[in-house]
Amino acid sequence: MSKYTLTLLIALLAPGLSWAATSPKLTIPSFAGLAQKASESVTITLDPAMLGMAARFLDSNDPQDAATKDVLKGLQGIYVRSYTFDRDSAYSQADIDAVRNQLSAPGWNRLVETRSRKSHADVDIYIMVDHDQAVGLAIIASEPRQFTIVNIVGAIDLDKLHKLEGQFGVPKLDIDSSKAAKPGQK
């Protein structure tokens, strides 16, 4: 069975990664036209101030809150835009290209590209790395009636993200921090 881990990919990519002046924070358009067409839209903008405020209101005694608080440490921002439509193909790829084009700038690397015939969902995951530390994460998910853009900025601790497994239904990402990733290993 072929497996790969995010740690492995980062290890493979790290030597070749260029940490240029590209910002890990994407410029996300307002999507005003699409928002009007959407049956449901989710717009979340959490800058450092909001994240700090949220962290103060997370209950350390609650497992979900505690794990979330841990993930938030070191983060500078979380930005989500998600639009759901009543019919297929209500949006075009061109709508998302303004964001996708930014991810071809130096510093961003496509970690995962999935095209699923079963769920008709295309998901691309990009990561920006600086000295073996993930400093930016971008997810673009296109489904027939929904598209979602997620941008997380800051020191993303993949181990902690892994520990959120089960809290939000985060899947096992096969990250085992005890194993050293070797280039070329599959």
Added chain:
Amino acid sequence: MNDAAADPLDDELAKARSGDRAALGVLVQAHQRSVYSLALRMLGTRDLAEDLTQEVFMQLNGNLRSIDSNKHLRFWLRQVASNRAIDQLRRRARLQWTSLEEETQLFSDEEDSDPLLQRHMRALLAELSPPARAVLLLRYQEDLDPQDIARTLDMPLNTVKSHLKRSLESMREKTAGPLPVRCEDNST
């Protein structure tokens, strides 16, 4: 209905216009519930509703002398509250009813309250555009007829009727079907 029947608040208004603060207080207390409820159901959160209610009555202070009867005052308050709320909703893209918390109490909890209907009503309010929401509230909260609603919102009468018709249809669909499930995860 005798439109000429004396409205006791007309006296208070006359006094308030002359600078009688106690009379003004009476008017504020008489109308704050209606203004607050409009603001709350338009904007969806208590904080925003309180802010808007405050703004409306502050504005009233400056316009009292141009209001000549309690009936006119009611019209003025509804107009200002509705229009300010609509403007606010248009300006603030973040005021998404998709993030409306169930804890915000939009409806009264009197004995004969219908929690199931309230849930449908909440869903209906969330899906309506700001002007349509205002139309619905002016009709069923303030009991205005479509012509008065059109005048209040400066909206064509046919548009008002159209909003009402669609809202009623939507409400019928909701009450005919099963209780809407609160969907948190859009798993596809």
Added chain:
Amino acid sequence: MSNDIESRMRAALRPVAPREEFSQTLLARTLIETAARPKPRGFTAARLRPMAWWLTASLAASLVLAVGVHQHLEQQRLQQSGLEARREVLKALRVTSQKLNLAYEAVKSQSTSLDDEKSGV
């Protein structure tokens, strides 16, 4: 029946009272605002009267009340904002995890197909 639905909607939309604290603040602020306004022009001598001591006292009391309530409201507002921020964070992470899951499922499914192909050879 349309009338039944409409009457139930009217019942559901009966006006609700604001919080008592807010009512008091609203009243206090409105009265203070009025007191601060200059007297309207043409205010005849006949209507002038010296401000009674009790009126001064009540204004002062209103001011103190308004300030105290304002501070309390500010605190409540901060708390509301904090709770809202928390909700937004949880929602953002939920959406993130859903999309990661989509990718994971696709990769897993592809892996399974490849393995099936290999064993079928």
